[in-house]
Every structure is written in C-alpha cells, then in structure tokens.
Amino acid sequence: MIVGSNLEKVLRSGQFAVTGELGPPKSADPKVIRHKAGLLKGYVDAVNITDNQTAIVRMSSISAGVLAMEAGIEPVIQMTCRDRNRLAIQADLLGASALGLKNLLCLTGDHQSFGNHPQAKGVFDIDSIQLIKIVKDMRDEKKFQCGEDMPVEPRFLIGCASNPFADPFPFRAVRLGKKVAAGADFTQTQIVYNVEKFAQFMEMVRRLGLHKKVFILAGVSPIKSVGAARYMKTRVPGMDVPDWVVERMAGVPKEDAKKEGIRICVDIIKQVKQIEGVAGIHIMAIEWEDAVAEIVEAAGLLPRPKIEDLQAVSAMSE
Amino acid sequence: MIVGEQKPLEEIRAMLGDGKKILIAGCGTCVTVCFAGGEKEVGILASTLRLANQVEGKDVEILEQTVKRQCEWEFVDEMKEKLEQADVVLSLACGIGVQTTAERFAGKRVLPGLNTSFLGQPIEQGVWTEFCAACGNCVLAVTGGICPIARCSKSLLNGPCGGSQAGKCEVDPSVPCAWQLVYDRLDLLALQETMELIQPPKDWSAGYRPGPRKIEREDLKI
Numbered sequence: 001m002i003v004g005s006n007l008e009k010v011l012r013s014g015q016f017a018v019t020g021e022l023g024p025p026k027s028a029d030p031k032v033i034r035h036k037a038g039l040l041k042g043y044v045d046a047v048n049i050t051d052n053q054t055a056i057v058r059m060s061s062i063s064a065g066v067l068a069m070e071a072g073i074e075p076v077i078q079m080t081c082r083d084r085n086r087l088a089i090q091a092d093l094l095g096a097s098a099l100g101l102k103n104l105l106c107l108t109g110d111h112q113s114f115g116n117h118p119q120a121k122g123v124f125d126i127d128s129i130q131l132i133k134i135v136k137d138m139r140d141e142k143k144f145q146c147g148e149d150m151p152v153e154p155r156f157l158i159g160c161a162s163n164p165f166a167d168p169f170p171f172r173a174v175r176l177g178k179k180v181a182a183g184a185d186f187t188q189t190q191i192v193y194n195v196e197k198f199a200q201f202m203e204m205v206r207r208l209g210l211h212k213k214v215f216i217l218a219g220v221s222p223i224k225s226v227g228a229a230r231y232m233k234t235r236v237p238g239m240d241v242p243d244w245v246v247e248r249m250a251g252v253p254k255e256d257a258k259k260e261g262i263r264i265c266v267d268i269i270k271q272v273k274q275i276e277g278v279a280g281i282h283i284m285a286i287e288w289e290d291a292v293a294e295i296v297e298a299a300g301l302l303p304r305p306k307i308e309d310l311q312a313v314s315a316m317s318e
Numbered sequence: 319m320i321v322g323e324q325k326p327l328e329e330i331r332a333m334l335g336d337g338k339k340i341l342i343a344g345c346g347t348c349v350t351v352c353f354a355g356g357e358k359e360v361g362i363l364a365s366t367l368r369l370a371n372q373v374e375g376k377d378v379e380i381l382e383q384t385v386k387r388q389c390e391w392e393f394v395d396e397m398k399e400k401l402e403q404a405d406v407v408l409s410l411a412c413g414i415g416v417q418t419t420a421e422r423f424a425g426k427r428v429l430p431g432l433n434t435s436f437l438g439q440p441i442e443q444g445v446w447t448e449f450c451a452a453c454g455n456c457v458l459a460v461t462g463g464i465c466p467i468a469r470c471s472k473s474l475l476n477g478p479c480g481g482s483q484a485g486k487c488e489v490d491p492s493v494p495c496a497w498q499l500v501y502d503r504l505d506l507l508a509l510q511e512t513m514e515l516i517q518p519p520k521d522w523s524a525g526y527r528p529g530p531r532k533i534e535r536e537d538l539k540i
Contacts, residue, residue: 130476
C-alpha cells in the first residue's frame with residue numbers, strides 16, 4: 001500500500017473500481033458539495049473533485065475535497081498546471097496531504113481560452129508528466145523539485161488522465177507509458193463511446209505491459225440528449241462519438257432520452273469491463289450526479305466494497 | 319525576424335496629439351520585410367496623416383526617414399538632423415528600435431507606431447507566424463527543429479495533450495498542433511524514440527531572469 005486510501009485498497013484487491021466526479025460550485029456554498037457527496041456516497045469508491053474545470057473559476061479542488069471527505073466520501077483531488085507554477089503546486093500539495101487527502105489526479109489543464117477568464121495568463125510552468133514526477137519525488141524521495149529535502153512528505157496515490165481518442169493515435173499508449181514511468185499509479189481515460197478504438201488502445205497498452213504497472217479506469221459518461229451527443233461528436237476536441245450513439249439517442253422520444261443515455265452508458269461499462277487490463281470505470285456525470293446510482297446499479301457494480309472488508313487486503317500488502 | 323503590425327490610425331493620431339512637426343522614422347530590417355515599418359510604410363502613413371490633417375485644417379509638418387537598423391546607435395545617429403527639427407518622433411521600428419531612438423535622443427518624445435508582435439516567419443505571402451519564444455534555453459534538438467514553447471498553446475515539453483485532433487490544436491482549429499508536427503518530423507528523421515524521453519521541468523530562468531536579459535561576450539569587447 002502506498003497511501004491506504006479506499007481507492008487504492010479497492011484497486012489492489014482486484015475488484016472492479018468505480019470512481020465518480022463532483023464539480024465544485026461557482027460559489028462559496030459548502031452545501032452544494034455536501035448535497036452532491038450525498039448523491040454519490042455508497043455508489044463510488046472515490047470521487048474526483050475537479051480543479052477549475054474547463055478553465056471556469058469554481059471552489060478549489062482541495063477545499064471542496066475536504067468538504068467531501070467530511071461528508072463521508074473519499075475525494076480524488078485534481079491539480080492542473082494551468083493556474084499554478086511549481087511553487088504554488090508543491091505548496092498546495094503539502095497542504096492537501098496535511099489535510100488528509102490521499103488521491104491526486106495530475107493534469108495539464110484545459111487552456112484558459114475555453115473558460116470564463118480568457119484574458120488570463122496561463123501558467124504552464126510544468127506539464128502533467130513533469131507534475132507526476134514532482135509528486136512522486138516529493139512522496140518517495142522526500143524532495144522538492146529543486147532538490148531540497150523535506151522532513152515530512154505528502155503522500156498521494158498518483159493519478160493521471162489519458163486520452164485514447166486524441167491524435168497521433170499511435171502515440172497515445174506511449175504517452176501513458178511516459179506517465180507511468182514518471183510515477184502514475186492509476187489513470188482515468190477520456191470518455192469512451194468508441195469501444196472498438198478503446199480496445200485498440202488497450203491492445204497497445206498491453207503490448208507495452210502498462211496494464212501491469214498502472215490501474216486503468218475507463219472514463220464513461222451518460223448522455224442527456226441527442227443534441228448533446230451531436231455536440232460532443234462534432235464540437236468537442238479529443239472526443240470520439242460514433243454514429244451508433246447518436247442514432248440510438250435520436251431513436252427514442254425526447255422524454256426517454258435521459259433513460260437511453262443511461263442505458264448506453266451501462267452497455268459501454270459492460271463492454272469495457274471485458275477488456276483485459278481495465279481495472280475500473282470513472283463515471284463523469286457532472287451536474288447529473290444523481291444518474292450515477294442508477295448507472296452503477298444497472299451495471300451490476302453494487303454493492304461497493306466496504307473499507308472494513310478491505311482491511312485484510314491492506315494487511316497482506318503491508 | 320521580428321514581426322510587427324502597425325497600430326490603428328486613430329490610436330496613432332491620438333498619441334501624436336498637438337505635435338506640429340512630426341518625424342516618422344522607419345527601419346530597414348525586420349519591419350521592412352514584414353511590411354509594417356519600412357520606407358514604403360513610412361511614406362504611406364505620412365501621406366495618410368497629411369491628408370487627415372489637411373481635411374481637419376491642421377497645420378502639421380511631417381518628415382520621413384528610414385534608416386537601415388533602428389536598433390543600433392550608428393544608424394539611429396543618421397536621423398539626427400531631422401530628428402532635432404521635429405517635436406515628436408513616431409517610430410515604425412519594433413520595440414527595440416523605438417527604445418534605441420528614445421535613448422539616443424533622450425530629450426525627444428519617441429512614440430511607437432507599431433505593436434511588436436513576435437519572432438516569426440512568413441509562412442506564405444501576407445501571413446506570418448510565431449516560431450521562437452526567445453526563451454533563452456533552446457529545446458529544438460529534441461523536438462525535431464519545431465519549437466513547442468512558441469508553437470504549442472500550452473508550451474508542453476512531453477508530447478501532444480489530449481486536445482490534439484487531426485493535426486490541429488484544440489484551442490483553435492486553424493492552429494496546427496505543434497506536437498503533431500514534432501511527431502511527424504521525428505518520424506521522418508527516424509528519431510521517434512525521442513518522443514519517449516521524459517523532458518524535465520524547464521529552466522525558465524534563462525527567459526525570465528530578474529531585469530532584462532543580457533549577453534556579454536569577452537571575445538568581442540574592446
């Protein structure tokens with residue numbers, strides 16, 4: 001065990017892991033976090049707390065993560081390289097660890113031009129791969145990026161993102177390999193709709209032996225409407241939505257669209273679960289958190305393993 | 319080359335204010351090549367201003383001079399005679415030229431007629447694009463001769479992010495993904511394994527050190 005978080009215990013026990021996503025509010029209201037945490041509790045093993053997602057200012061990931069933890073759900077905090085330089089990142093990670101946060105997803109971050117402060121100066125002092133290495137060196141070598149030592153290190157299960165659908169396609173598994181070499185313990189992928197292409201990606205991943213070195217959680221997301229499906233297909237860079245998804249969404253009456261979106265999501269979960277090397281799923285249902293319970297149940301992934309049941313696993317590994 | 323773009327006429331006229339004798343100072347190097355501040359552009363701007371002043375009944379004399387390089391004392395000195403007659407100088411050089419002229423003739427008000435945009439290259443007639451960020455710590459050896467600092471929207475050092483699609487950058491579909499270009503170039507050079515190397519955090523101090531950057535070469539000093 002590296003940090004002994006719930007997520008780590010589930011992954012190491014070999015059970016199929018489920019993570020969710022919780023978008024913090026564009027306000028200082030802690031009730032939003034508690035409400036969303038309540039919707040997800042018991043249905044996921046840990047929940048990602050986004051960090052100014054799509055470059056829109058929201059409550060910070062670390063503070064929302066603490067609120068989520070207090071509400072009884074384990075957070076995966078996110079850290080992007082867009083808004084902070086190496087000093088700010090390391091400082092915030094020391095604080096996050098001191099506050100008891102144990103899982104961290106390292107991201108480069110969406111470009112600031114997409115968000116609500118497009119005139120901001122993007123930092124990008126480091127990139128996600130360099131961030132992973134910095135966190136690993138802090139954790140395992142007790143060293144800051146500059147090489148100085150620290151007496152008490154921050155301890156995180158280190159996560160990274162991977163996008164099997166971006167270009168150049170042959171580089172995608174190689175890039176995940178770089179993240180693993182830098183120190184990633186788990187990865188959550190871009191939303192999978194094109195299962196066939198994801199399977200090809202996984203084949204490359206297995207050829208590189210990466211599935212034995214990193215826990216891979218396939219990203220999934222329910223679609224709300226045929227309009228949303230078309231928008232993602234044509235307008236969102238790095239997304240691959242095949243025609244059959246749009247056709248299935250278009251084939252049901254408007255009032256059944258949400259149900260169909262959830263059914264498609266469940267179908268995809270069942271398919272990716274069969275692919276060798278997939279250790280779990282990451283359900284992204286931002287602003288539709290109440291869909292998660294239904295998805296997890298319909299996918300046959302309940303009940304989630306209880307932390308107490310995992311004590312034995314924990315003892316074995318230590 | 320340094321690529322610049324002329325400021326809007328309204329902004330230039332507002333800056334010039336009540337100046338009665340104006341010298342428009344061009345530069346014969348980079349900004350001539352990018353058609354922003356050479357002899358020709360000085361002439362066009364002078365005619366435009368004369369016409370505008372005439373229409374408004376303003377009595378303003380406009381002088382013109384273009385020197386080979388406004389970033390060196392010896393060439394700037396050639397403007398001495400006209401410059402001393404003028405009460406304000408509108409320099410169509412890059413920011414370096416404006417400052418060199420302003421410093422050499424410290425008692426004279428020197429105004430910028432251009433926005434200095436970037437270090438770049440004309441990729442086709444009438445189109446320039448940034449190629450170098452002058453970061454002071456060149457990485458081109460490991461990126462197949464394509465600069466990700468200047469040409470990747472996030473200045474990434476370890477390959478394309480998840481927003482690279484069909485060779486384009488997620489930020490703007492008209493922008494080529496710099497890392498797709500690097501990937502293709504390294505492929506062509508049979509150096510694909512370079513993509514697998516983890517590039518450590520960059521030493522930005524060469525680019526953003528305290529105060530202006532400076533090069534001193536003892537071998538050239540007198």
